Amino acid sequence: MHYQLRLSVAATLAAAAMLASCGKKEEAPAAPATGASVSAAPAAAGSGDVQVVKIASVAPMSGSQAHYGKDNANGVLMAVDDMNQKGMTLGGKKVRFEAVVEDDAADPKQGTAVAQKLCDSKVAGVVGHLNSGTTIPASKIYNDCGIPMVTGAATNPALTKPGYKTTFRIIANDDALGAALANDAKKNNLKRVAVIDDRTAYGQGIAEVFAKVAKANGIEIVSSQFTTDKATDFMAILTATKAEKPDGIFYGGMDAQAGPMLRQMEQLGLTTQKFFGGDGICTMELAKLSGGAKPLENVVCAVGGSSLSKMPGGEEWKKRYDAAYPGQYQVYSPYTYDAAMLIMDAMQRADSADPAVYLPKLAESSYKGVSATITFEPSGEMKDPAATLFHYVKGNKEAIE
Structure with a gap:
């Protein structure tokens, strides 16, 4: 069952306070349930003048890979919150961004079903998917309905082989x-x-x-x-x-x-x-x-990227991430954060959230993100992506410098 649930930050904090008052251990903020549309900042009074723009995060939010999915969604939520704090106007109207978090369960069939749902609901852009097996079939659906998709996780080279103009990758393949x-x-x-x-x-x-x-x-x-x-x-x-x-x-x-x-x-x-x-x-x-x-x-x-210490804004960003989502960091959230910011930046340069209007701006991006400066090849692959090897020292993941 899919449904839309709009949550404000105030409501989330109030719910956390209620749990704490009941003697339950306070948990770290969790990514929203499947299909939830999260407003990272409350609408201003007179919200009829506010344009709501939805950006989707798609990844496995259930099953054995849910920790990846939550990490991915957290990156998108942070980006949406940051942009709402900064404020944006498009076409002379104030914009409030909302993150729509969907679960593809790392399953290709569910991934394509989610992609079609997002096309039908006319989200403005998609960050995802995580697995190549879900991203590749979903990319055709997004292409057919004209919605830009930016992945910061799926790495199979076959993703960009069809040449879809709506498909972008910001990580090494x-x-x-x-x-x-x-x-x-x-x-x-x-x-x-x-x-x-x-x-x-x-x-x-x-x-x-x-x-x-x-x-x-x-x-x-x-x-x-x-x-x-x-x-x-x-x-x-x-x-x-x-x-x-x-x-x-x-x-x-x-x-x-x-x-x-x-x-x-x-x-x-x-x-x-x-x-x-x-x-x-x-x-x-x-x-x-x-x-x-x-x-x-x-x-x-x-x-497929630099270590946090070598990312342009990695260490400072990681401090903010850990404060918001303690203990949830995995791998891809810096890239999903950048993917969402990249989409919103393209909208700003196009002065429109219409995918058909901002898509050309997305393709010609030169965006200075947390993970890297992002520019694209005609195929949608990132130009000159970094790759880093890691090992584990006393149980901690560390870059091999």
Whole structure:
């Protein structure tokens, strides 16, 4: 069941105060439920002169990947709040932005259903989706109805291959991430690497890039196996992998599977092998999901952007994020924040929230964001995106400088 629920900041705070008065532990602000339309600033008196402009955030808000989705939505909510605080007029009318948060459950069918719903409700722009498997089919729907879509998370190179003028990506794709990891394997003199993927568009895609570049680097791929993005038991796969005596394992997938995989590797004595993965495993949550297993120390993962310390506004932005959403930061929220700000900036330059009017301005952006200065290739790919490798030191994710 989908419904619209408008919440003001005052109402949210009042609800939190009521819970606290009932003796319940106060929780960090949560991303709104599916379909919620959140006004980050209350409408001014005489709101008939205020134009409401809706920007959607789409990601998995339920299931094993919900922590990613909440992080993504938080970035959009922060951007909307910041712009409302700053104030904008379009066509001579004041604007109040609202974030519409939708759940695609990391499922392609639900993702396309959400995309059609957003087209029907005529949102002005979309930030999302998170998974390549949902983003790729949804991108056609947004293109057909003319709504710009900016992803700061989906990395499969196939996303921009159709040439849709409404599709933009502000993060490095898997061609860059897989290659960076394969080059790191060569740098560390690995000779034999096993590859496992979860058969999703993202997981299989980045695994194929890694394997291709690794082979070109003279590394032998000793086995290629696959699981699913719902699995939790990897003992059979890992037992077969151990028999091949690899000095490294690459996993194409998400942290919900990588965490248990690391625990089971420890049980099987696979404690010295490097463990490579893309941005899907490169989260704060991985340390928790792995239960502190020793193989966590061997993880090398890649993210399509700079580390927070090297982002133009990363550290100051992160302080504000943590104050608003303590303990919820994962990976992509700086990019979803920038994606939403990028869309609103294009509207301002076009003096219109009409997608047909501001889309050309979006394509020609040169926006100085928190994560980077964002400009686009004709394909919708970001020009010169950065990529950063990370590892885990005493359970903390740190950039490999």
